[in-house]
Amino acid sequence: MATDERRTKLQVLTTEDCYRRLATQRIGRLGVNAEHYPLIFPVNYALDREAIVIRMAPGTKLTAANHANVTFEVDEIDQWHRTGWSVLVRGLAEEVTGRDRAELIERTEAGGAEPWAPGDHGHWMRLIPHGITGRRIVPGELPPAFGPDAYL
DSSP states (O other): OOHHHHHOEEEEOOHHHHHHHHTTOSEEEEEEEETTEEEEEEEEEEEETTEEEEEEOSSHHHHHHTTEEEEEEEEEEETTTTEEEEEEEEEEEEEOOTHHHHHHHHHHHHTTOOOSSOSOOOEEEEEEEEEEEEEEEEOOOOOOTTSTTOOO
């Protein structure tokens, strides 16, 4: 085991830290049960207070997620330094329709939720969190400059 791996720490993130980290990204992964398997889809998203808002095209994702318990994950990884964080949200997804739709669309578009993929993305899905957890891998400190594990 390398010295850096022994000094690396796993830190549990608070709910507030999780939401702060979610707000820094625009791409996440939506997990649904469909076609007899758990499926994971990359999606563009934005936060609307504590709800996660995803624009979708019609299809498997939309059908499987609507009125279902889903998972949503976002992370940031630095492979070079072996550090990073991951946030996992569990919640209920629902397609946004009716009178709430116009206000939600306005707030979400102002937050930058634009699909990258071409095609019709006229459906708006809101994920209402039931639980949110996060972990962060924190790098260890460098050893003293003149010691048995010296880096000079």
